[in-house]
Amino acid sequence: MLLNQQELENKEQWTEAGIRVPTFDRAAVKRQTETAPTWLHLGPGNIFRAFPAMLMQKLLDLKQVDTGIVVAEGYDYEIVDIMKQQNDNLSLLVTLKTDGNIEKSVVGSIMESLKIDRESKEDYQRLVAIFENRTLQMVSFTITEKGYSLTDSRGNYGQQIVEDFTNGPEVAESYIGKVAALLHCRFLAGQLPLAFVSMDNMSHNGDILKSAIHTFASNWQENGLVTPEFVAYVNDPEKVSFPWSMIDKITPRPDETVAQMLRKDGFEEVDYKITQKNTYTAAFVNAEETEYLVIEDAFPNGRPPLDKVGVIFTDRHTVNQVETMKVTTCLNPIHTALAIFGCLLGYERISDEMKNPLLKKLAEKVGYQEGLPVVVDPGIINPKEFIDEVVGVRLPNPFIPDTPQRIATDTSQKLAIRFGKTIESYLNSDTYDVASLEAIPFVLAGWLRYLLGVDDTGKVFEKSSDPRMTEVSAFVKDIKIGDTTIDRLNLGALLKDKTIFGVDLVAVNMADKVLDLFEEMIASEGAVEKTLRKIVE
Ligand SMILES: NC(=O)C1=CN([C@@H]2O[C@H](COP(=O)(O)OP(=O)(O)OC[C@H]3O[C@@H](n4cnc5c(N)ncnc54)[C@H](O)[C@@H]3O)[C@@H](O)[C@H]2O)C=CC1
Ligand SMILES: O=P(O)(O)OC[C@H]1O[C@](O)(CO)[C@@H](O)[C@@H]1O
Known part of the structure; x- marks a missing residue:
């Protein structure tokens, strides 16, 4: 046929x-x-x-x-x-x-x-x-x-x-x-x-x-x-x-x-x-x-x-709330977290990543713990039920052949929307403290680690296409697995870029946390998984 x-x-x-x-x-x-x-x-x-x-x-x-x-x-x-x-x-x-x-x-x-x-x-x-x-x-x-x-x-x-x-x-x-x-x-x-x-x-x-x-x-x-x-x-x-x-x-x-x-x-x-x-x-x-x-x-x-x-x-107000819920907290940030760490940990299926308890916990931490508190209930779709379905049913669906490599495409275009908005919500909140965020800075550090193009076993992988790949990769070009120090000033210049992160991470005091985690993840082979365990357990 x-x-x-x-x-x-x-x-x-x-x-x-x-x-x-x-x-x-x-x-x-x-x-x-x-x-x-x-x-x-x-x-x-x-x-x-x-x-x-x-x-x-x-x-x-x-x-x-x-x-x-x-x-x-x-x-x-x-x-x-x-x-x-x-x-x-x-x-x-x-x-x-x-x-x-x-x-x-x-x-x-x-x-x-x-x-x-x-x-x-x-x-x-x-x-x-x-x-x-x-x-x-x-x-x-x-x-x-x-x-x-x-x-x-x-x-x-x-x-x-x-x-x-x-x-x-x-x-x-x-x-x-x-x-x-x-x-x-x-x-x-x-x-x-x-x-x-x-x-x-x-x-x-x-x-x-x-x-x-x-x-x-x-x-x-x-x-x-x-x-x-x-x-x-x-x-x-x-x-x-x-x-x-x-x-x-x-x-x-x-x-x-x-x-x-x-x-x-x-x-x-x-x-x-x-x-x-x-x-x-x-x-x-x-x-x-x-x-x-x-x-x-x-x-x-x-x-x-x-x-x-x-x-x-x-109405526009409701669309905004539903969209904010999905793109900035309840689905796409979780997806991007799994994309970055899936590539670093050698996965080729999102559903397989969800079988790894550490990655599942990371998905839950990004969604339930850090995103959900600052999301507004749009009234027509319940955010908690939406994440339940994402984390419990949709992402683990073994019949969906989705790959972390696909979602990792154009990450430089996505971080501002998927994480920057939540960081802003914390900055604007009287209840929640931006300094309490752990999973989000970890994902951003994971992206820096991803830019090295070497996975957690030391194997080179092909980075997914991204319109800013050449420019952002230049910031990490001299960094190797096993390095004990990094040029914080140089990386700080990248972390300040609001067009990538949505906020100036240096100005909001998140850059040091990101760089500490990045440093931990380049310490040796296996350090990505070790740092992931520390973040989620
Ligand atoms: N695939 C998915 O699961 C979903 C995708 N989306 C949105 O739809 C978009 C496209 O997704 P797919 O159709 O799956 O991708 P695709 O790769 O199958 O198609 C991409 C389309 O965008 C065009 N395109 C790519 N770069 C362009 C550029 N610089 N200027 C103008 N056109 C360009 C391509 O020519 C093609 O028509 C995603 O980026 C996302 O924003 C939304 C929800 C679900
Ligand atoms: O990260 P991208 O390329 O926008 O794709 C994200 C994936 O998640 C979705 O938001 C699911 O609707 C789709 O955009 C796509 O499957």
Whole structure:
């Protein structure tokens, strides 16, 4: 069985292999989407195909909507080449349940995939047409945390960004520049309303997206390239909204064990590819069953009825609380702690780490002991129950092939959100003392230790990709396992960097604690585990 429209016509072969197929008329939905697109998604990676695309499929099957999703890629064009040319925009979703049951579904809600690339003229013109279409209701994003950044580590705009500011929307070439240019087309088409929905794991993700788009609009206005009305349009929530959201579903990279299982079922397209841009992509996506999507209900042109398939629409305040709970205390900090120490202690599965009592205790200490006290109960999801599920059910799920190496990707982009916010909450609290934190400084010290690229047995490992890896690794380049002293002044300069840690760790008196723990962890082989034991026991 190959994943394409022609093979999908033979429904029996899929059903016999235990794979669900879409029940809606894909050709009719495609026609309708061509004339009246409602949803455009940017960044059609694994999470999008496993979760939002599946939600739309459910709505299509329920006949609640009659259009599908158009996806566009502005960074890694290989993804759309594969999806379109080999798979007719279909994906196979494999849901790995905690009881070992597996559910397989063909996801057919993606109707078109386009490149946000001026050289791909047809695609770009189609995108302009979609943005000019009154029917478009939302543009959503899963482009990773770094996708929104316009500046380098020193806070300076990148060269492409500066050129785009000067050259204007007609020729903008940077990712967000092109998105802002497409929004400008919509503005010119009559100031049509639209929601820009970031679904990336960032605090206040809507504001981060808004700020990036607004930066282009205001620079273009200053340079006389757009009218002030365009800036007003971007700033008017009745016209362009940037809802905040919280998305949660562990979606590991396509995994070999899942591929083997699919092969046995007669599914032939099981190879995954690591693209030139380091995206792990395959015809299938594998994910856990648990999923949460909470979105601020601010859609000036309406929205698909996603509430009918489990999405919670609420006010910004509640989204903020849910997101703060998940990203800054109850899930992602635990994940990052396990990522760093998993790589240092030689693990290749998050679920295996949870069998190690020391790592389990670290996860619990980060979550229950240090995060939970300062988290506000959002009312719609209980934080304690949420961590219970994360630590007790989701992370130990042996059927989820998630790796510490995947979560360790882009750690420099994640520490500020995942730990800095909690440190700030302690600093602002009358009840809790920042000096009482142990697990958080230990994880930050663990990251310094990780940067050495040598595990606790002295074996060299490949560090996961990170846009600031070269720069941050330079701080530890002269440090070796067995060193008894470190250059505290030099490392202090790194620990002061608020763009990485969210706070100046020197100013908040946490740097010494981090460096003491780091020193302990470089003392000898085995010192990481020894220090971990000291922290959790
Ligand atoms: N995988 C997961 O379990 C979950 C992921 N997320 C969010 O979604 C993001 C993407 O996750 P996946 O889809 O699993 O990753 P993926 O690697 O499968 O896809 C990443 C997507 O982002 C694009 N991208 C990467 N770097 C970019 C850049 N610098 N500029 C613009 N686009 C860029 C890629 O081209 C691709 O479309 C995560 O970073 C996270 O914020 C949220 C919840 C769950
Ligand atoms: O660390 P990342 O790359 O944001 O991925 C974190 C993982 O945890 C999650 O928050 C689970 O929803 C997802 O973002 C992903 O599975």
